[in-house]
Amino acid sequence: MKKLLICLALAVFMAGCSKIEDEYRYGEPQAVDWTLAANSSTNALISQFWNNDGYFNYGSNGSDKGFQYWPNAHAMDVVIDAYIRTGNETYKSYFDKWFAGIKVKNGGTYFNTFYDDMEWNALTMLRLYQVTKEEKxxxxxxxxxxDIAAGWNETYAGGGIAWMKTQLYxxxxxxxxxxxxxxxxxxxLTKEETYKQWALKIYEWQKNTLFERATGAVYDNINGNTNAISTVALTYNQGxxxxxxxxxxKVTGDKAYLNDAQKIANFTLTKCIDTSNNILRNxxxxxxxxxxxxxxxxxxxLLQxxxxxxxxxxxFETFFNNNAQIAWTKGAYxxxxxxxxxxxxxxxAEAQLTAQASGCMMIEARAAFKK
Structure with a gap:
């Protein structure tokens, strides 16, 4: 992924703090039917971005029919969310089309130069398997x-999966x-111990190299040639x-992991926000x-x-709910x-797939919360 640091009815619209106790909401929220909101936003994602060639366009309403690999995984994750939540076979009908379509658009393969792009798509495909049990x-x-595991090397920074195949450092x-x-x-899923060992190894490397234990910040990267660390904290890395x-x-029962998760979340809610609205920043x-x-x-x-x-x-719950409320009542056209x-x-004007999938993920998550 080339990072840059730098949904259908109007009727549906009826609807830098540090102390743990801080609440992240202003005023009384409008009543929202989150099931209806999620149905509408996800349907908008499909109607405005789906391409009959089996992938999601990059721009809404046909404004940009270009294909980008990693955002497609997250758009499909939203459709999977909707299928899990509703059981509606219409959502399921997109699974096979997407699985075939992105392979074609990606050059006849699921492999990619960027290891993270393959990881996002693998996570989505794993969810497809879990809901369909289709072996493919x-x-x-x-x-x-x-292929992802082959991206691990200890030549640079003592370990870790490289970002891309042409920049192993x-x-x-x-x-x-x-x-x-x-x-x-x-x-x-498989109970194969090797996967667990990989998870532990990668986690420990990241914790020792790209994690600020005192605050919960997840650093962006380390240049293995110079050992220089970019300390910018981005919300998806935190997540x-x-x-x-x-x-x-959940696997080990070791509360050190839960403590890490809580600290990471608390940092995000403290430092990665738009303080004027107490939501995640733009x-x-x-x-x-x-x-x-x-x-x-x-x-x-984590909330579950x-x-x-x-x-x-x-x-955490107050912040989560406030983000959904603001996104739905103020952020959606x-x-x-x-x-x-x-x-x-x-x-x-027209929207990008990245922003649309992000907003829809928030609304689907809110609809699933405490269901």
């Missing part, structure tokens, strides 16, 4: 995993958090490392517009943990349900 999805995941959070998460989910911690906690358009939604997908997993610390739970990179502002 799992076969593709395992094939991708073999660049070890990024975006290529290690999702890899650890994929490995532990493969272990949960995947947090999710890995939660999944490892991290930019393009690739960056996806970041918030990825965090929220995995934040939901029964033994989350009480003080954290109050803060009323007649088209398109989202932009800011959840506090409606898009001015």
């Amino acid at each position: 999805y799992l076969t593709a995941v395992k094939t991708l995993w073999t 660049s070890k990024n959070a975006c290529s290690n958090g999702p890899a650890s998460l994929l490995a532990i989910r493969l272990f949960n 995947t490392f947090m999710a890995s911690a939660v999944e490892l906690y 991290e930019g358009d393009g690739d960056n517009a996806l970041f918030k939604g990825i965090f929220m997908r995995y934040f939901l997993i 943990q029964g033994d989350l610390t009480d003080a954290y739970r109050t803060k 009323p007649t088209t349900l398109l989202f932009g990179p800011s959840w506090n502002e409606k898009p001015l």
